[in-house]
Amino acid sequence: MGQSKLILTICPSWGPELPPLGIALLKSSLNQHDIQCDLIDFNIECYNKLKHQDRIRLWDKSNLDPWLCPQRFEHEILPLLEPLIDQLVNQLIAHPAPYIGFTVLDSNVWVSNIVADRLKQHTNKVLIAGGPETTFKEPRVKISKSFDYYFVGEGEQAIVEIIRWLDSNKNKPSPQGVYSTMGELCIDRQFVQSSLNQSVVPDFSSLLLNTYVENALPIITSRSCLFKCRFCSDFKSMGTFRKLSTDHIVAILSHYYKLGYRKLWFNDLLINGVMEELCSAFEKLANNGQRFTWIALATPNKQLTSTHLNTLKSYGLQTLNLGLESGSNDVMKMMKKGFNQKYCSEALQRIFESKINTQLNIIVGFPGETEDHFLETLQFLDNHKQYISGFTSINSCIALPGSFLSDNKERYAIQFPENQDPSLWFSVDNTPEIRANRLSRLKQWIQDNHYNIYASNQAD
Ligand code: SF4
Known part of the structure; x- marks a missing residue:
C-alpha cells in the first residue's frame, strides 16, 4: 500500500x-x-x-x-x-x-x-x-x-x-x-447499502486501543432490524435487514481473540434475527478454546427461545438489553413493537431462568399513550421486578427525523413548535410537560426500586 x-x-x-x-x-x-x-x-x-x-x-x-x-x-x-x-x-x-x-x-x-x-x-x-x-x-x-x-x-x-x-x-x-454540499441539503436522498462482505474484519490498528474506558471490542453481525417500530429511525438508517454468516462472525471474533480481547459489545439493533448464527459461531470458537463474555440488544418475543438463551448463556452472554418501551398492550400495539404483554412477560421469565441479566429501555409519551397506559407500564415493571437488572435508556418520546412518527404528523395529529425541535412536539392530549412529568415519575420508580439508569434524554 x-x-x-x-x-x-x-x-x-x-x-x-x-x-x-x-x-x-x-x-x-x-x-x-x-x-x-x-x-x-x-x-x-x-x-x-x-x-x-x-x-x-x-x-x-x-x-x-x-x-x-x-x-x-x-x-x-x-x-x-x-x-x-x-x-x-x-x-x-x-x-x-x-x-x-x-x-x-x-x-x-x-x-x-x-x-x-x-x-x-x-x-x-x-x-x-x-x-x-x-x-x-x-x-x-x-x-x-x-x-x-x-x-x-x-x-x-x-x-x-x-x-x-x-x-x-x-x-x-x-x-x-x-x-x-453546494446543492440542497434539505432533500430526501436514497440510502445506499453496502455488501456486508466488503469489510471482513474491522481494522482498529491505527487506534490506541488502551485509551478506551472498557477492555472490550464492538462487533456488528446484522444490519437494520426485523421490526419497524413507529418511533424508530435506526432501522431505516441501516437499509434492509442483512446478517453475517457464521464463518464471518468466527473470523471477526478469532481476530479479536488474537488481539487479546475477551469482552464484546454487540452493536446489532437486536440479535433476534441472528440467534442461529451466533450459537454456531460461539460453538466453533469454544471448540477452538476461544471464549468471550458479551452483551447485546434484543426484543422480548418468542424468537428468544430457552434453547437459544441457554446456549448463548453457556457461550458468555451476560446481559440482554431489551427495547420494552412500554408495559401497556395498547401502546406496544400503537408503537408496532411486534410483541405484547404476554410474549414480553414470558420472554423476561425465560431470560431470567437462563441466568442472563435484563436491562430495559422505556419510552414515555408515545402519541396515544394516556395516563392509564403510563400507570400500566409502572404496574408491568412492578410485576416483573424480579426479572429486571437495570435500565439502559429512559426517554421521553421524540419524533425522530426519518421515523414513521415524524413522517406522519397529520395521522398522529401532532404539531411542532416554531423551531421544529423534534423533542417538543405536542398534540391535544400530549405535551412536552406531560411527557416530562411521566418521565420523572418513571425515574422515581426506578430510584425507589434501587436500579441504575445508564442514559436518558431528560436531565434530572
Ligand atoms: S426500536 Fe428496536 S426493535 Fe424497533 S425497529 Fe428500532 S431497532 Fe428494531
Whole structure:
C-alpha cells in the first residue's frame, strides 16, 4: 500500500467506552483495495485530555444537551475544546492524505463543523461528511458547507468508489450516495447499502486501543432490524435487514481473540434475527478454546427461545438489553413493537431462568399513550421486578427525523413548535410537560426500586 489517501475521524461527543466500529469497518474495506487510510479518534483524545470533572460532566449520557444545543455548546464546551481543536486541525493539515472523512451525528455536529470550517480556511483537502447526521434531510441541514460532499448510506463499498472518483479528478459521475454540499441539503436522498462482505474484519490498528474506558471490542453481525417500530429511525438508517454468516462472525471474533480481547459489545439493533448464527459461531470458537463474555440488544418475543438463551448463556452472554418501551398492550400495539404483554412477560421469565441479566429501555409519551397506559407500564415493571437488572435508556418520546412518527404528523395529529425541535412536539392530549412529568415519575420508580439508569434524554 502506498501513501495514506484518507483520514477518517470522529469528533466528540461519542461513547468513550469502545473504539469506534464504523471507521474501523471503512478502513478494513479500503485495505482490501490496497488504499491506505488512517484513523483519528478525536473523541477519545478529547475525553482523555480534559480534566476528570469535565470529562465526567460532558460525557454524561443522561445529559447530552450541552452537545446538542448550539448556545450551550458555544458557552459550556467550546472554550474547553478550543486548544484541542486547533491541535487536530494542525495535525490534519500536516498529514499527507488529501481526503478527510468525518462521522457526523447529532452529538458531534458542532465540533465537526468547526473542524471543517477551520480546515477549509487553510487547506484544499477534500472534506466528506457521512454518518447518521447526513442520512435524513432534517438533521443534515446542520452540517457546514465547509464540507465538500456528504454521503447517504453505508460507506464500506462507497468509500472505495469515492476515493477512486476523487483520484480521477471527478471525470465521471459521482458515486451513488455522494452529493455536493453546494446543492440542497434539505432533500430526501436514497440510502445506499453496502455488501456486508466488503469489510471482513474491522481494522482498529491505527487506534490506541488502551485509551478506551472498557477492555472490550464492538462487533456488528446484522444490519437494520426485523421490526419497524413507529418511533424508530435506526432501522431505516441501516437499509434492509442483512446478517453475517457464521464463518464471518468466527473470523471477526478469532481476530479479536488474537488481539487479546475477551469482552464484546454487540452493536446489532437486536440479535433476534441472528440467534442461529451466533450459537454456531460461539460453538466453533469454544471448540477452538476461544471464549468471550458479551452483551447485546434484543426484543422480548418468542424468537428468544430457552434453547437459544441457554446456549448463548453457556457461550458468555451476560446481559440482554431489551427495547420494552412500554408495559401497556395498547401502546406496544400503537408503537408496532411486534410483541405484547404476554410474549414480553414470558420472554423476561425465560431470560431470567437462563441466568442472563435484563436491562430495559422505556419510552414515555408515545402519541396515544394516556395516563392509564403510563400507570400500566409502572404496574408491568412492578410485576416483573424480579426479572429486571437495570435500565439502559429512559426517554421521553421524540419524533425522530426519518421515523414513521415524524413522517406522519397529520395521522398522529401532532404539531411542532416554531423551531421544529423534534423533542417538543405536542398534540391535544400530549405535551412536552406531560411527557416530562411521566418521565420523572418513571425515574422515581426506578430510584425507589434501587436500579441504575445508564442514559436518558431528560436531565434530572
Ligand atoms: S426500536 Fe428496536 S426493535 Fe424497533 S425497529 Fe428500532 S431497532 Fe428494531
